[in-house]
Amino acid sequence: MSDEGDIFRSLEPRQHAEVERQIIYSSYPSGHIFHVPNEVGQQLFVLRSGRVRVYKLSPENRALTLMVLEPPTIFGEMTLVGQWVHDTCAEGMIECVVGVIGRDALRQILTRHPQVALAFMELMGQRLRAMENKLADIAFKSVPQRLATVLLSLSGIVPGQPVGTSPPSVVRYTHQQLAEMIGSYRETITKAIGEFREAGLIRIEDDAIWLTDLAQLQRMANS
Numbered sequence: 001m002s003d004e005g006d007i008f009r010s011l012e013p014r015q016h017a018e019v020e021r022q023i024i025y026s027s028y029p030s031g032h033i034f035h036v037p038n039e040v041g042q043q044l045f046v047l048r049s050g051r052v053r054v055y056k057l058s059p060e061n062r063a064l065t066l067m068v069l070e071p072p073t074i075f076g077e078m079t080l081v082g083q084w085v086h087d088t089c090a091e092g093m094i095e096c097v098v099g100v101i102g103r104d105a106l107r108q109i110l111t112r113h114p115q116v117a118l119a120f121m122e123l124m125g126q127r128l129r130a131m132e133n134k135l136a137d138i139a140f141k142s143v144p145q146r147l148a149t150v151l152l153s154l155s156g157i158v159p160g161q162p163v164g165t166s167p168p169s170v171v172r173y174t175h176q177q178l179a180e181m182i183g184s185y186r187e188t189i190t191k192a193i194g195e196f197r198e199a200g201l202i203r204i205e206d207d208a209i210w211l212t213d214l215a216q217l218q219r220m221a222n223s
Contacts, residue, residue, distance in 0.1 A: 005047075005073025007119040019109060023099035034076065034090040034098065041079025041086050043100040047071045050096025051171075054088050055180060065181040066131060068093070068154065077124065079103065093177075138183040146182040147192050148220035151202070155211055157218075169208040 055065045110117040155168040179189040196202045203210040
């Protein structure tokens, strides 16, 4: 598991312990909503374990998942700028352990430790690029291409990079969840999943989707 989302990773042990003392952790069940649009944010969320999705809702209540976050990372960071108001929803996809740190305390940390501020800026840049890529995919790629891209991403594989010999797997998301990740409809995803299985690209067992033809999935994602 990568620690690129951990903005406190460069702190020395003593400094890291001081920061941790300012974070209050709690356990939350699957489906817990951490914030919603237009809600004033007074704190930053720190994901220690679990999985959180950040999404937007249309006026028709249709969801588009912007990011699926894995620990260690942060979310709710947009309340640190502008009007201090959230513009997205954040929901636990499984049971999570999430901490909160007050906005003022975080700003003191960013001022006192420039390396944390730099890591924070780098993370924001990565997320901006990810949003730009998602927008381009929705505009220019077909549903099978987008589905291949998201399955590779969820399994930790970067399209175009070499992989090991054993087939990676993805937690078995519902067809609705996958549809919301790529900006499509559940019925369309159900059809695409069936076609992937028939073509031998994936295998579904219990709670996992196994990627059995990585070469073809990567060709689809990169085309």
